[in-house]
Amino acid sequence: MTHRDDSVETIQQEMTAFARRARATAARMHPELSLVSYTLLAHLDDQQGCRATDLAAHYYLDKSTVSRQIAALEKLGFVERRIDPDDHRVQVLHPTAEGAQVLANVTASRRKAFHERLADWREEDLDRFASYLVRYNAAQERLG
Amino acid sequence: MTHRDDSVETIQQEMTAFARRARATAARMHPELSLVSYTLLAHLDDQQGCRATDLAAHYYLDKSTVSRQIAALEKLGFVERRIDPDDHRVQVLHPTAEGAQVLANVTASRRKAFHERLADWREEDLDRFASYLVRYNAAQERLG
DNA sequence: ACGCCACGTTGTACTATACAACTAGTTCAC
DNA sequence: GTGAACTAGTTGTATAGTACAACGTGGCGT
Numbered sequence: 008m009t010h011r012d013d014s015v016e017t018i019q020q021e022m023t024a025f026a027r028r029a030r031a032t033a034a035r036m037h038p039e040l041s042l043v044s045y046t047l048l049a050h051l052d053d054q055q056g057c058r059a060t061d062l063a064a065h066y067y068l069d070k071s072t073v074s075r076q077i078a079a080l081e082k083l084g085f086v087e088r089r090i091d092p093d094d095h096r097v098q099v100l101h102p103t104a105e106g107a108q109v110l111a112n113v114t115a116s117r118r119k120a121f122h123e124r125l126a127d128w129r130e131e132d133l134d135r136f137a138s139y140l141v142r143y144n145a146a147q148e149r150l151g
Numbered sequence: 152m153t154h155r156d157d158s159v160e161t162i163q164q165e166m167t168a169f170a171r172r173a174r175a176t177a178a179r180m181h182p183e184l185s186l187v188s189y190t191l192l193a194h195l196d197d198q199q200g201c202r203a204t205d206l207a208a209h210y211y212l213d214k215s216t217v218s219r220q221i222a223a224l225e226k227l228g229f230v231e232r233r234i235d236p237d238d239h240r241v242q243v244l245h246p247t248a249e250g251a252q253v254l255a256n257v258t259a260s261r262r263k264a265f266h267e268r269l270a271d272w273r274e275e276d277l278d279r280f281a282s283y284l285v286r287y288n289a290a291q292e293r294l295g
Numbered sequence: 296a297c298g299c300c301a302c303g304t305t306g307t308a309c310t311a312t313a314c315a316a317c318t319a320g321t322t323c324a325c
Numbered sequence: 326g327t328g329a330a331c332t333a334g335t336t337g338t339a340t341a342g343t344a345c346a347a348c349g350t351g352g353c354g355t
Contacts, residue, residue, distance in 0.1 A: 010274065010278070011274050011277060012262075013281075014274070014277035014278050014280070014281040015262065015265050015266055015269055015277065015281075016262070017281035017282075017284070017285065018265065018269070018277070018280055018281050018284060019261060019262065019265045021281070021284035021285055021287075021288050022169065022173070022284065023173070023186065023190060024288055025166065025169070025170065025284070025287075025288055025291075026169065026170045026173030026174065026186070027186065027187070027190060027210065028211060028291070029166070029167070029170030030170065030311095030312095030341095030342095031211065031312085031313095032291070034341090041341075041342085042167065042170065042171065043171070043341090043342070043343095046167065046171060058302080058303095059302075059303065060301080060302060060303080066171065067172065067175065068342095068343080068344095069343070069344050069345075070302075070303065070304090071303085071304075071305080071343085071344070071345080071346095072342070072343055072344075073303090074302095074303060074304060074305085075304090075305095075342085075343090076342085078304090094301090094302090094351080094352070095350085095351055095352085096301065096302045096303070096350070096351050096352070097301090097302065097303090097351095098302085098303075117163065118159070118160070118163065120294075121159050121162065121163045122159055123294055124287065124290040124291055124294055125159055125162070125287075125290070128286075130154065130155050130158070132283065133155060133158035133159065133162070134154070134158050135279060135283070136158070136162055136280075136283040136287070137157075137158040137159075137161035137162050137165070138161075139276065139279070139280040139283065140161070140162060140165035140166065140169070141161065141165055142272075143165075143169075143268065143269075143280070144165050144168055144169055146268040146269070147169075147172070147176070147268055174310095174311090174342095174343095175343080175344095178310090185310075185311085187310090187311070187312095202333080202334095203333075203334065204332080204333060204334080212311095212312080212313095213312070213313050213314075214333075214334065214335090215312085215313070215314080215315095215334085215335075215336080216311070216312055216313070217334090218333095218334060218335055218336085219311085219312090219335090219336095220311085221334095222335090238320075238321070238332095238333085239319085239320055239321090239333095240319070240320045240321070240332065240333045240334070241320090241332090241333065241334090242333080242334075
């Protein structure tokens with residue numbers, strides 16, 4: 008095995024280990040908003056509202072999955088639907104004031120946890136790590 | 152927001168994006184062995200056998216979860232149990248020949264996919280990326 | 296106007312997971 | 326040596342997240 012193989016092996020193992028744990032960790036830290044709901048709600052907030060179909064496309068989720076996730080978020084009062092007046096099939100989804108508030112709290116607390124984990128990293132390393140992740144994810148998206 | 156904040160934000164987003172997709176991607180590529188079964192089987196192979204309890208501890212899974220995963224792997228003929236003669240509560244788990252074979256195939260194919268994704272990276276970058284991931288995961292383990 | 300497409304919901308099924316209650320073996324204190 | 330406390334693993338039950346297929350409804354092109 009070359010050194011290159013070793014590195015690839017490690018990346019594979021560590022990414023896998025991370026993936027296995029992420030959901031559970033997120034659930035433990037934020038019982039009020041799962042990793043998925045958080046991601047969807049954050050996207051709505053970021054995009055200033057969008058359609059369920061857009062969420063599904065963006066996150067490679069089935070539309071039925073998104074539909075149920077949104078239904079749950081609506082039931083919690085975190086999301087509201089606005090029927091598009093120009094096309095009555097379309098619902099534009101927006102965070103409610105309460106949803107935005109909860110999102111802000113969870114975001115702050117997640118950010119804090121990440122900062123703790125990365126506290127003793129040099130800025131230069133953080134920078135490189137961030138760009139490697141972006142590059143890696145882009146490649147995964149491109150190659151399936 | 153400082154540059155440091157930016158980097159942390161990016162790392163957070165990209166790690167989250169990755170986590171969301173990993174399971175589905177793994178399932179699509181290897182329907183015969185889910186991400187979890189793969190991980191457990193690989194650990195057995197690596198450790199030359201171990202107990203269910205060890206798997207649970209190592210992967211932060213409930214023992215019931217491991218019990219069912221192992222039951223499934225046994226049903227597929229990929230794992231066998233050997234009762235510890237010194238302690239009849241204990242089952243030492245081992246991959247079967249067939250299990251080892253399937254594991255080898257999946258490992259090879261996963262490795263290939265990772266190599267493709269990382270094909271155009273310089274060795275130096277791979278090396279750094281690998282060590283960043285190890286460092287990150289260790290920190291997460293330490294801090295919950 | 297008819298047929299097709301787009302958006303979303305609902306029925307169904309499956310996987311991964313946790314927690315609690317349980318069985319069965321082991322060890323230790325006395 | 327016997328009973329209490331512990332450990333390993335299984336099973337019952339519940340929940341979340343997900344996909345696929347069938348469906349209803351609304352809009353659009355010819």
